[in-house]
Amino acid sequence: MPSVVIGLHPHLIPAGTIANGDLERAMTEPLAEGRDEVIYLVCSHRRVHFGSKVDSAGGRFAYLATSVWGGMAWDTEEAWARITLPDHARPSALGWAILDPALESVEGLTHRDFDPELDPEGDGRHRHELLPWIYDRHLELGSDKAEGRGVVERGEINFRLEYIGKAEREALRRTTGPHHKVPLILGYTLVVRAVSACLFPALRAPCCDV
Amino acid sequence: MFEPGSSGQIEVPRLSTAEEQMGLPRTLLIAAAEEALIESLGTKYNERNTRGRRFPNSDAGERLFAAGIDEVILSFLPMPQRVSIEGLRGTVSRDSKSFRFNLPS
Numbered sequence: 001m002p003s004v005v006i007g008l009h010p011h012l013i014p015a016g017t018i019a020n021g022d023l024e025r026a027m028t029e030p031l032a033e034g035r036d037e038v039i040y041l042v043c044s045h046r047r048v049h050f051g052s053k054v055d056s057a058g059g060r061f062a063y064l065a066t067s068v069w070g071g072m073a074w075d076t077e078e079a080w081a082r083i084t085l086p087d088h089a090r091p092s093a094l095g096w097a098i099l100d101p102a103l104e105s106v107e108g109l110t111h112r113d114f115d116p117e118l119d120p121e122g123d124g125r126h127r128h129e130l131l132p133w134i135y136d137r138h139l140e141l142g143s144d145k146a147e148g149r150g151v152v153e154r155g156e157i158n159f160r161l162e163y164i165g166k167a168e169r170e171a172l173r174r175t176t177g178p179h180h181k182v183p184l185i186l187g188y189t190l191v192v193r194a195v196s197a198c199l200f201p202a203l204r205a206p207c208c209d210v
Numbered sequence: 211m212f213e214p215g216s217s218g219q220i221e222v223p224r225l226s227t228a229e230e231q232m233g234l235p236r237t238l239l240i241a242a243a244e245e246a247l248i249e250s251l252g253t254k255y256n257e258r259n260t261r262g263r264r265f266p267n268s269d270a271g272e273r274l275f276a277a278g279i280d281e282v283i284l285s286f287l288p289m290p291q292r293v294s295i296e297g298l299r300g301t302v303s304r305d306s307k308s309f310r311f312n313l314p315s
Contacts, residue, residue, distance in 0.1 A: 003281035004232070004274065006243045007222040010289060010302075037225055037236075039244055041251075043295060138290035154292075161297040163255045164248050 010041075012136075014129045040165030045157060048081070048131050049074055050091040050098075059084050060091065062130060062155065081134060081155030086148050091130075093121050098133050101126045102149060131157070234277055241270040246284045250309040251297030266311045275313040284309040 047065035051074075054060055061079035085091075089100040103109045103126050114125045121127070134155050140146040222228075229236045245265035248256045257264075265271050266282065274282065285308035289295075294303035 002279060003283055004234075004239070004242070004279050005220060005222055005283045005285060005308075006239065006246065007285050007287060008243070008247070009287040010295070037240055037243075039240075039247060041247075041295065135290065135293060138292050141291050157293045159293070159295045161251050161253050161295055163253050164244065164251075 008039075012132050014132050041161055042163040042165060043159035043161050045131060045159050047096055048134070049095045050083075050130065051076065051079065055082075057084070059153075062134070079154075082153040083134070083155075084151040084153075086150045089150060092124065092127050094127070096130050097127050098130050099124065099126050100128055100133065100150075103128055106149070234274070234279075238270060238273055238277075242274055242282060243284065245270050246282055246309065246311060249311070250284055250300045251295070251302065252299030253297055257298075266313045271311070271313050275315065280313050280315070282311045282313065284311075 048062050049065065051061045051063050059082045062081045062083060063074045063076055064080045066073050066075050085098075086100075086102070088102060089098055091097075092099050099121075104111075111125050116122050116125070119125075134152050135157055137146070137150055137152040138155070138157065140149060223231065225236055225239060228234070228239065242265070245268050249265040263269070266274075271282075286302050286306060289302060289304045289306070291304055294301055300309070
């Protein structure tokens, strides 16, 4: 009798997408072309943050968060990643984010309704969380897309799987029903454990190793 | 679909194409993917919800077997280098192999 092969293509979406009401956007952005069906893997990761140090070659360093009573601290003993930014990008003043106009010019990600007067940095139109930005650099390693987008050395990303949300575009938006624990889990991962959360919609893949 | 025991790289059609060619309902394929993912990686909250019904001894597993399928293979497109997803039971990274399930007869 035959076998069925189910291919999954992981794609990372920052958890803030839910809070911003933009989850549907994740399915309609230019890079979402070809997405077929989605299963949400809610994952957590220690938050990452730019340090202030810049080495003689222009490299910047990112550090991992550690949990402490009453808040969050940074493990500055050892840098988690060394990052060489392209000329057009720079760290956000928020530390855990980056300002990278290539998100719009290259990837076509526009920020709807951006109002600089309401933005804490004034020019945060191209602000992107640092962790998914580094994920994208890892994703591009060895491909033509990596050209001019920045270089990340080290920066191992080890996501911890918290919850698998059923397929359906509205799955994570429900306030009750089978997915009512998602806000709880995200709140837990974001606040209590001082980690950032990400979502992995797992998608059908064009080709699979079996 | 392909012959059990085979290995290598194969092209996987879109869900709509698979639905037409295999005659399996899209909802069944998606349910099987979800249940197989939960079983392969393992998450605390999902397992509280599913209790003893774990893939392939689940509704989707039984329906697939009734439709003439005896093996399900869950495969990730290669993850980026330096990235992994770790569940209670399994981990996915660039070098991970696919997860195979023999359906209950």
